[in-house]
Every structure is written in structure tokens, then in C-alpha cells.
Amino acid sequence: MGKKGKKLHLSGPAIILIVLVVVSSLFINSFIRIGNINNILRQASMLSLVAMGQCIVILLAGIDLSQGSVMGLTGVSTALILSKGVPLVPGIILGLAIAMFCGLINGYLISYVKIPQFVATFGMFGMALGVALVISDSRVIWGFPETVRVIHDGEILGISAPFVIVGIIYLIMFWLLKFTRFGTSIYAIGGNATAAELSGMPVKRNVMLSYGISGLLAGAAGIMLMARMNSARAIMGTGYEFEAIAAVILGGTNRLGGKGGAVETITGVLILAVVRNALNLIGVSVYLQMVAVGFVLIVVYIINQNKGSNPLRKWFPVKNKGLVSGTTGNGNGR
Amino acid sequence: MKFKNKLAQIASSLRDTNTSRALFTLLIFFVASTIFVNRFFTLNNLINVLRQSALVFSFSIGMAIAMLLAGLDLSIGAVAAYSGVLAASLISNGYIVLGIIVGLLVGITCGLISGVIISKYKVPPFIMTFGMMKIASGLALNFTKGESIYGLSDKFRWIGVGTIGLIPAPLIICTVLLILLAYFGKRSVLGRRIYAVGSNRNAARFSGIPCERTLMIGYALSGLFSGIAGLMFVARLGSAEGIMGDGWPLQAIAACVLGGVSFAGGEGTIQGAAIGALCVAIMYNVLNLLGVSPSWQQFLIGFVIIFVISIDFIKSQIIRKKNISNKLRTMQKTA
């Protein structure tokens, strides 16, 4: 994955994004204002974090349904911690720790207890949400120091904080995926788990870690959301997990693992954000917004896949068995 | 003689490890609730549980079929809502039969569209059905404009609230569906094809199975049953709302997973899904009887699912250890 530079500029999703932007700025007069762009990006910042987490998991040919409720849990617990008078930084770190912990549990269940990812993360979805509801007594948590809001409203060198945070996190993730052994191992595991195992990669550990990261990022998003609303509720994050998956897929990351990354993900996030924003600007009713988003998702996917590689290689393997055996899952008895 | 065979069939359906595990889970649930939950084991409540499980089962069928095809169907709830509201709008104007037909047709169509795109355009089921979910519920809400459609004739409402003696109509309907599906799953060419395609689409193709058609039919069926579920709920509630099916997919997944239908495809049975539905219904019922706060309900259901699934793992570990120790012992004896 080291160098796919030339592939990046003009991947299917990128083109689609550009087209979308051009079209909407032509037909919606208020679209291309600085304010609005700023606006789109700020709205996208939460999703972009969640999606990045989801992306890593999807690279492992996995999925994480628990993100939404982990967001809620992190938001609520951080809010509670802060309102107990704990200073900002430790409070946030604590919150993130909780989020990471949830993720790691997912990872453990999946890689060591061998529960299907869908089941494990779905279970975690219920548990995290439950805990969040309980500790928050299913009320809105508020009344923590205003300082939290710098995370969302603050500015660093004239750039508003969310961009800076998201930017940094994405840089880290890019580095992590492309220039560390951990990163390569993720592509390897997604591509052919057995092979990765046999070439001395701590597959189980890395899988577990990846889910940990997914949880962590979800937590970060939760805290940012909390800061944005200056209050937190248990259910504030639910639904984000699906949005995130949609975004990652839109970005062209391969559902069966092994392909994609940070750049693809942010592209996908932006596609979604732009569509939503545009529809709001035209004043399309919420119902038809849903319809539209559904269409965009499917259509863009179809376009992507005709440009990119066929994500169903699992089903129609290349003639060289050796390679595919890993991806077709090792169902052999012994 | 014939009866013997039936027994044999049932036995063999239980021999399916997943399903038997589900049955085991159900047993535990049931016994535990009977012992610990006051008023659980009363005629009223059992009927109540059965009714609710029937409803859960009704919308889990679609999910089960999709999962047997190594996919999943997130659109069941939305599709049910869409066909529900369209049907209701007709039925409330007196066109009962037409309404039902339209409802079912809408269900099939949505399912078919998903099926076609999944098989022909190679879009993963997750994406396709997620998109379909958005589309269908969008259209449904757009149709009702948020209003609820009501004023349905009692003739129609029978399928949701009617009873024969003590037995609620939904239970009867779902039992019939269950029997039919169980029968066809095992005995029909289509059923076998669905299993084959789900288990290994490539091998199925090499055996001259029309994979694409099977997929389409499979998802169309999923849509159809979502439609049926939609109608039953409309009949039960006496009104149709665009949001009716929210949260169904997750409940359905829970039911299927507890029922031993695996995401790997080709593993599990419809009977399993039914058992799973019973488990889910019992869980909710018990938690309400105990007056557990909804917050905890969320947690417990998540927990139970994970726990039940990990039983296998734990069991296998134990067995393995036993075997080894036994073997070693015998070897020492011989040596």
C-alpha cells in the first residue's frame, strides 16, 4: 500500500465528490459561501472521526455497530466526570479511556472468543447504550464548565478547533496505516488472515487493537458532539455507526478488507455531508432527504466498484487458489 | 410409518447443531423465567408471550432468509412500514383485498429491487439493504406526511387482534408460515438452492445453480414476508405509521442470532429463527414483568446475546481439554 499516489487523484469517489460540489455550487446560490463550506466541514467533523474508526475495522473485513452507543456512553460519562469538577484534560482522557475499553472488549470477543463481529459489536451496542442510559438516568447531562466548548467552538491560529483535531487525527491514521507495521498488518489481515498469522503477525492482538481504536475514535467523536451541544444524552450518538459505514463504503474502502484508507474515508464523509447540506439548502423535506441519501449510497457504490476492484473477489476468486483460500475463510476442519 | 418419518425429520432438524443450541437456550430462558418470575407461567402471560414472539418472528423471517443467503436485510422494517401505510390507505377506504394485495406487492418489489442490485450489480447486501431502508422509510413517511392512517375495518384487523378460542390470530398465521417455510426449506429445490448459494456461491454456480435468480427470489421473499409482517402490525395497531418498523432489523438480528442462524450463510434454520423470536419475546416480557427499567433492558439484551453465542466457544474449550487428558491417560496406561 506504500505508494498508490497516482491512483488516489481521481479515484471514483473523488470524481463523484467533485461533481457533487460543482453541481450544487452551480444550482444552489448559497452553497459555495465560505460560511457554508465551513459549516459543512464542521458538521462532518464528528462523522469523520467515527468513520475513520469504522474504516480501520472494515479494512479487517470487519464491522463495528457499537460506535453510536459508545459515542453516547463517552459523552455522558465525560459530562458526568466534568460536572463532578474534574479538570478538562484528565476528564476527557478518562472518557476516551472508557471508549477505548469498550472497543477493546469488542476486539477481545471477536479475536479471542471468536464471536462473529456483527454479533459482538451488536451486543456491545446494547450494553454501552444501557450503561449510558443508566448512569445518565436517561436525562440530559449538562452544567459542566463552558471550557469544554473550545473543543468545538475554539480556534487555533484562526482555524476552528474541530478541523485541527480531525486534521491531526487523520494525519496520525494515515501514518499508522501506510507507514507502520501495525498498518501493513491491518491490510494483510484484511487481505488474507491466515497468511498474516503465519508471517508472524500478532493477528489477534492487532484485531483487538483495531477495534480499540475504533472505539477510541467513536469516543472522541462523542466528546466533540458533547462539546458542540454543551450537553450530553445517552442516545445522542445512535445512528452514527450506520452513517459511518455508509461513508466508508462511499469512499471506496473495500468491504472485504485489504483496500482503502484515510483518504478514501474522508472523501466518503464529505460526499455524505455535501449531499445532506445541499438538500437542506434546497429545503427538500426530511423524508425525501432519506430517499436521496439511500440512492446516492447505492448508485455511488455501483460506480465505484466498476472503477475500482471487484469487492466480490471472495465469490469469484482469481484463478490462483493459494491466494484466495485465506479470504474465503478457513472453514477446514483441520 | 409415516409418523415415524415425521419424527425422524424433526429429530434430524434438531441434529442441526445451531438449532439445538437455540432450543437449549430457549429451555433455560423458559425454566428460569418460570421459576424466578412471578406470573410468568400463567395462561394469560404465555399466550401474551406467544403473541409477541409471533410478531417478532413475522419480521425475523426476512432477515433469516437473507442471512441464510450469507447476507442480511436491514430494510425489513422500512419495507414493512411502506407496504403497511400503502395498504392501510386503501383498506381504510374499504378496499380490503386490494389493500392486502398492494401491500404484498410493494413488499415483493422492494425486495426484488434489492435482490437484483445485489446479484447483478454486486452490491454487498449490507449496503443495498441499508440504502433500501432509507428509501423505503423515506417514501413511507412522505406518503403519510407523518399522519397515522387509521379507520381500518375489523374484518381486516382480525389478522392482528383476532383470536380463535384463546389462540391469537397472529400466532396462528405465523405458525402456518413457520410450518410452510420449515417444510420448503428442507424439501424444496428452492430451499436447498438458497442454502447452497449462501454456503458457497461459487460452488453452487459450478453445479449449475442459477445463483443470481436464487438471490433475487430470496430477497424478494424477504420483502414479501416483511410486507406480511407490516400488514399484521397495521392490523394489530389499528393504524399505520411511517415509523412503524424502526428497530425491527436489530430485533430480528437478535432473534436470528439467538436462533442459531449464522452470518456465514447456509447455517441455521427457520425453526431456529422462530425459537430465537421466542427468546427475544420472553426477554422483553420478563423484563417488563419485573419492572426492569428500559435502560437496563438495553444492557441485558446485549449481554445475553453475546453470552449465548460465546457458550459454544466455552463448551468447545472444555471438550477439547477433556479429550486430550483422556487420551493421554489411556496412552500412559498402554505405555
Added chain:
Amino acid sequence: MEKNVILELENITKIYPGVVALDSVNFQLREGEVHVLSGENGAGKSTLIKILSGAEQPDYGSIIYQGKKRSFKYAYEAQRAGIATIYQEFNLIPELSIAQNIYLGREPKKLLGTFIDWKKVEKQAQALFDMLGVKIDVKTKVVNLPVSKQQMVEIAKALSLDSKVIIFDEPTSTLTDDDIVKLFEIIKRLREKKIGIIYISHRLEELFEIGDRVTVLRDGKKTGHHNIKDIDMSKIITEMVGRKIDKQFARDLQKPGKEVLKVEGFTSKGVFSNINFSVREREIVGFSGLVGSGRTEVMRAVFGIDKFDSGSLHFYGNKVEKSDPLKSVKLKLAFIPEDRKSEGTCLNLNIRDNIILASMASIFKSGIINLHEEKKLVTQAIKDLDIKTPSMQQKVKFLSGGNQQKVVLAKWLLTKSKIFIFDEPTRGIDVGAKAEFHKLINLLVKEGAGVIMISSEMPEVIGMSDRIFVMKEGTIVQEFSREEASQEKILKAAIG
């Protein structure tokens, strides 16, 4: 202990639920020797390898490596220690480049270990291939490599770990004869480097070409251990199977009948072009050639799995415009693919469902399956092919390779097919099962079927076929009759 022994196994025992895979097996490897490990499938070879490579741990017994008692918890521990394994199914990441694959998990780093130094990775990888004397661009993605090259990548990887022991599991099963020659040269080089080599193959003739010593396993027990010089093939075979196999290729020739399949000017752009051949009743048509010469592709197109651009197909003289598996099955055409796991069987379905799969639609026209009828058919099939299984409810993934292959064949027998296409029918199957399988093919022919057999095993093709087509780069270069065919001629045609 003996000098220059690098690896020794003492009473290794491994138990899986229900099965004893290895029963106190002893094994010894000297440096610079090729120690052949042979035995039928399920004899415990693969388990032994798994244990050596750290993929599994023994329940009992000890591994002594370089004089020290060792136990490998994970695959990479064994690798780092210098025991490399090259599996039959290569363990490479399709999406990654050759270089990335070789240094997977061991990439050199720069900038205080914060960044992987991809440049360096590629330089080192290239160096390895130069050493092996193989020309290849290490930047190419593995997914685009022919099998033989992939194997080279595996070997290069082993060298990059400067391994003391290299284990080859069925290295030649996917190679064509000229690739095998290359491989053997390389193995000889490795031997000179004082590397100990454990070599596993079903092709007994290879043992004598490359091996120094041989250890034979059967049902998890060690049944023999010899220097290659003082032993002959039949002895090894008896030790493997516990019974004598009189003749490997007992082919009783039939008088061919009328033409059942005719292919004319068959072309698929960039894959194969202008293929002409025909198959008659009661004859076997062999297809030889290098892997990737387009044999399989042609047959896939004939069966209708892939499209073809031009040319025509004739079944029993009537023309078929567009072939697809459905139609082919109706036309009594059967295809036994090379890869049982991903193309032949539904692993997590039971034997019954697999066997009835292809024929159910035609047998049970109503769409409803009569279970008694079905049971009769399936049990019959299981008996005819003597598939070893407790019941027909058994899931196929628990069967041995040979039995899985039989299940695939059984599936096609129920369709009453007239034309059988076998793609590498006996790849990775042990000698015993192989002979049985050849008998079955003979039977089919006797009963009037026409058979097409793709095989990279020269003796098999020559032994079985009435006529042999040799393919090269997507075209048929030559046709031999049974009489005129010989290893040399065919090889010459294939490489030419």
C-alpha cells in the same frame, strides 16, 4: 546425539476432538539434506508441519532444534528461529506487492523507527531474487503473479529469514514440469547452503529425484524410515497405504463411439484463441501444458462459467450459441473443478445436500424433494464411490480431500452426465485415493461417457488419455495419439 542434526522430534503427539492426528512420532533432520515426508492424506503430515511451524502445539512430546529443546507458541516464533514453511496453498497477501509480502511484519524502519523504509524493503527483496537467479519486479502485486512465481516469493521469504530449515508442503502440485525442474535446481542450491529441507509430495517419483531420506507416516504413526538409495517405490507405497497398488494407471481402452462434444474456433480475447477439439463417447481426451497455458480457461468457457467471444460449441452435433452452467448441466455436461474447497463443494453443508445439488432440479421436477427417493440415491452414490463417512448428514468440511473430491464426482454422477471435464482431478490426493479415482474415471468411460482431463501430471495424462492436446499461451500447439505420446514430446511441445 548424532552430529549435524539440526532438528529432532521426540514422541510428538497431537489429539484433535475425536482423532489422534499424531501418535508419538519421532523424526530427525540433518542439515543439508532433503528429508522426504510421505503418507496418505490425513496420515498426519500436515499436522506435523503445523507443529513444526508453530501453528499448533503438540499435546505431548518435544521438539529439539539446534540442540536445544524448543516449543513454538506462534507461527512467527518458529520463523524467527529459522524454520520456514512453504504451504501447498501459499500464504501471501494478494493486494500487497512482492516486496511487502516478503518483509511482512519485519519491515526495516527509518526516522527513529517511526516510518517503514519502503525503498529499503524493495532493494533487499530484489537482492534475494538475484541470489535465487529469478528475474522479477518486486513491486508487482502478488495477485498478478503466476503460481510458480508465487512459490519463488515464498522461497525468497524463507531466505530473507535466513532459515536453517525449510519445509516444502506439496511444492510441485501446482507446478508444471519445467517449473518443477527450476524448483529442484533451487532446492539443490538451498541444500548446498547447508539448509535442512523437509519435503512433502504425493508424486513418489520426485522423492527419488530429490530426496536423501524418507519417513513414512500412516494414521498418525511412523511406519517407515529409509535412505532413498536402498528402497523402491512399491515398498514406500505399501508402507503408506498398508496394501500393494499393483499398477498406477490401469486404463482399459474402449472403442470410441460417436462425437459428443465439438469445439470450433473457440476464442476469448487475451485468454485463448482458435481452439478446436472434439470428444467422443468412451474416450478420454487429455489436456497438457504449463499452468496458465489456458487449459482451465477454455474448459471454464465451455462449461459457461466464463464468456467466450467467438467460435462455436456443438453438443451431439447441435450448436450451442451461448453457454452457461445451467444449460451445460441440462446438456449432461459435468465439471469437476480443481479447487474443491472454493469451487467444488459447499463445505458447511452436509454430504446429502452437496451430492443432490446439481441433479435435484431435474430429478424432482415438481420442485419438491422426495426425501426417501433422495436418501436412496445418495446412499447409493456414497456406496458406489465408497465415500468414507459416518452418515450422509456429515458436513463436507470434515471429510478428507479425497472424499471431498468423491462427493463432487457423486454430485455429477447423479446428473447422469455424458461429458465429464476433470480439472487436475487428483491434485493433492494421496496415492490410494488417486488409483481409486482413476478406476472411477475408467468406469465412466466404459459406461459411454466422454471425458476431458486437464492434468499437469505427465504420467497421469499419458497413462489415462486416448488423445492428448498440448496447450501453450492460449492455443493448442499439438495433438498426440495415445501411441505417439511421450513425456519428452509433450514437454517439448509445451515449452517449445
Added chain:
Amino acid sequence: MKKTLFLVLIVLVVFSGVVFAQGQKDTPKESDNLHVALIVKNLSNPFFVYMKWGGEAAANKYGVDYTCLAPEQDGNVEAQIRIMEDLIQKGVDAIVVVPIDSRGIVAGIERANKAGVPVFVSNTRALGGEFLSFAGIDHTAMAEEMARYVVKSLNGKGKVIELEGTTGAQSSIDRGIGFKNVFSKEPGIEVLTRTTAEYNKAKAMQVTEDLLVRYDDIDAIVAYNDSMALGAVEALKAAGRLDKVMVTGTDANKDALDSLRRGELTATVDSNPVAQTFVPVEAAIRYLMYNEIPPAEMIVGEGKPTIVDQKNVEAFELQVIENLKGFGVTAEF
């Protein structure tokens, strides 16, 4: 062939989508024209559809442009903020918002303040940010009124079940307080349990079914909105206990009124959704046109909340329809 047919299908659906979209955006592009936007909690609950009409009525009265938006999922306040931001970008002249929760919305209001767009809040208070006026009914008062009605019709003695709204929703919290205030003072009234049915009919039905097993004698079920009340009614009907239990809802939605007419629901209390949005939207328009500064608090529905029961339902409904007709809004009754 199949493919083409399929494409046709897609095109059809897309097309219909577009058509609907056309229908939706009733915004002529003259920028000098005033444009007021209303954001409600969701549009999948009849109550907020009434609110939509209320706003529309006011807009028609003064002939200004009007948009009504809501989040996809109920209870997603963050989406409300997004919508506000987008509207601000779109350059609407005033925003009337019905906050999902009083805290969360503040961020959105502040954005509007920054952009200098006047904000009016309706139905649920916002606890921060600068808004010109809050127009709303007093949920607590409504609940208390209904509670008194229940007590009266039970003659001060009976067992009651409360079906709460979406956990954490402000309205649910306030109404809860209202009921508590009254019931706690009544020694004769025993509240058996408070449990949520998430303002959702199906959920309410299922929960009630279970509760009917749990409690043999129930005298009243009070639901925090009408959908839940109707769900409870269905459950009771199925169990054949409707005659023994009185069910009350809140909001006086159309379907609730019909249920009253059928003599199933016992009573509901008018929360006057139409007025709740009509008033603030009108205030917004008048502020923009004649820049009248509205009072900071506008309590809708003068006097004490109206209880609608089986006796006065006809009269009540006629009046509602008349009011809307007055402003050229035809509520599809």
C-alpha cells in the same frame, strides 16, 4: 431485458422522488421576499404535523415564504443544530425552533445569534442563547389539569399506570412533574408504575400487554401523548378490559379525537399545537415587518388547558378546523 425493466424501475422511483422534491420546496428565488423557517422535533408524529400547519397558517396570513424541517431520527438534537446552520447559510430571515432538548439546542441558537438571524423558541424551552421570545404551552400545567380530571373521574381513589415519553425528552420530563404534583397529593391514588413507551404506539401496546399481566386491577392508564394512549387502548381492547380501565392521552391529535368519538379513549388534553407555532411564526413575521418586539414569554392557549373528552370532542374539532381554514390551510381531515 430484465436489466432494462429494472432500470425503468429505478428511473421511476428516482423520478417520483424528484417530483415530490419539487412539491416540497415552495421557495421562489426572490431574495427580497421574507423567509421564515420552522424546525420541529420530527415529522413522523402527527403532533408536529399540526405544528407545521400552524406555522404555515401564519405564513399565509402575511404571505411570506415558509419552510418546515426536522431531523430524520426523533431525538437527534444535533441534527436540529445542523438544520439551523444550513438555514442560516441559506439566508432565512428568522428561525422558529421546537427544541428536542433544552440544552442541546443552545449551540444552534448561538450560531444564529452570531449570524444575526432572529430566533424564536416554541413548545420546549431553550436554556441559553439569545432568542426574542418563547411561545409554548405549560406542559406541567397540562399534565396537572389532566391529572385532576383523572382524580375526579376516579373519585379520588384508584390505581394508575403512567406511560412516559422518550427518555430524556423535555416534554416528557415536564409532564411527569405535572402528574406527580397532583397524584402525590392524593392519598387515594396509587401510581403502580412509570415506564417509557417512547411516544410510540407499537411500543405502548406491547408494554401495556405485559403490564396487564403484571397487574390485575388497573383503574387508569395516563399516557404522555396520544399515540401511546391509543396503543394502550388497543392492548386493553384485545384483553377485553377496556371497559374497566380509563385511558387518557395528551395533545388532542386527530386520531385521538376519533378514538374519543368511538368511545374508546376516555380523554385527552389539548396542547394546541397549531397555536404553538402560529403564534411565534406570526411574532417573527411582525418583528421582521414592523419590528414589533414580542414579549419574552407568550403562553399559548389562554386560560387553563382544555380537556377534551367524549362529550365535547365534536365542538372542539370543528373549532380547530375552522381556525386553520381561516388561514387557507386545509388540514386533511
